[in-house]
Amino acid sequence: MICEGGGKATKIFIGDISSVIFQSQRSSVSLGLLDRLVHAGINVVFCDRRMFPYSMLVPFAGSGDSAGKLREQLLWTDRDCDRVWKKIVSDKISSQTRLLGYFGISVVPEYQVADGDAENAEGNFARYYFSKLFGTTFRRHIADDVNGALDYGYTVLLSHMARIISSRGYSLQLGVHHRGARNNFNLACDVMEPFRPLTDRIVCARSRPLDREYKLALADALNCRVEYKGEKCPAGYAMQMYFADMISMLCDRTAEVGELKLFA
Numbered sequence: 001m002i003c004e005g006g007g008k009a010t011k012i013f014i015g016d017i018s019s020v021i022f023q024s025q026r027s028s029v030s031l032g033l034l035d036r037l038v039h040a041g042i043n044v045v046f047c048d049r050r051m052f053p054y055s056m057l058v059p060f061a062g063s064g065d066s067a068g069k070l071r072e073q074l075l076w077t078d079r080d081c082d083r084v085w086k087k088i089v090s091d092k093i094s095s096q097t098r099l100l101g102y103f104g105i106s107v108v109p110e111y112q113v114a115d116g117d118a119e120n121a122e123g124n125f126a127r128y129y130f131s132k133l134f135g136t137t138f139r140r141h142i143a144d145d146v147n148g149a150l151d152y153g154y155t156v157l158l159s160h161m162a163r164i165i166s167s168r169g170y171s172l173q174l175g176v177h178h179r180g181a182r183n184n185f186n187l188a189c190d191v192m193e194p195f196r197p198l199t200d201r202i203v204c205a206r207s208r209p210l211d212r213e214y215k216l217a218l219a220d221a222l223n224c225r226v227e228y229k230g231e232k233c234p235a236g237y238a239m240q241m242y243f244a245d246m247i248s249m250l251c252d253r254t255a256e257v258g259e260l261k262l263f264a
Helices: 031-039 066-074 078-102 121-134 145-167 186-191 197-204 212-223 235-251
Strands: 002-005 008-011 019-022 043-047 053-056 225-228 231-234
Touching: 019 145, 019 212, 031 043, 043 145, 053 145, 078 121, 078 186, 078 197, 078 235, 121 197, 145 186, 145 197, 145 212, 145 235, 186 235, 197 212, 212 235, 225 235, 231 235
Parallel strands: 019 043
Antiparallel strands: 002 008, 043 053, 225 231
């Protein structure tokens, strides 16, 4: 890939790329490059006029058995989905607890997660978690610098997980918990949950508007070293293994998703 700008050209080996984010609408790109990036399984994201991630490239054919994978998803029972969602929420709370510990914040509440998270442990712990990270006046989904940075980072994680799922032939629309009729990424929204604190750590350590350097740091969260099933690896690779184990858990009731440790 050749990037031209500022009077110079930079060559980047495609094998070294995990994600490409086209931020400015003044950027131009060749169809030949997009074709190579998609076939190489690289996450390609486009930003809107606010320079915020808005869309991504998803190939029509994720694998040689996409129709079979869809039939497989349609056979997932509510009981199986509830069991998997319990594991995802437990891992998310564990990741959030580790981040609080990373910043030296003691954790008082203990939440027991039921199948399907029937008692909303995820939401209850989130209120405690965000108040400890960003202060008691912080509120999600309002227009400020912190929420803008969180949304940007979460979108990068979501797009990477969506690429993993689509490359394996699974439908993004059919999730285990997220089932929004207008959400094209329900399954990716499910599986990315335990990895959200990768973004939270970067945002918590910064207090400024979302500039170019800040966005690069958020995109680089995929390269953070984490531990999965006792093996240290980049977060982007751990997301691949985590999804593969989640599918095994849904298809084989004796299988289990491995232990994830962020900030190990």
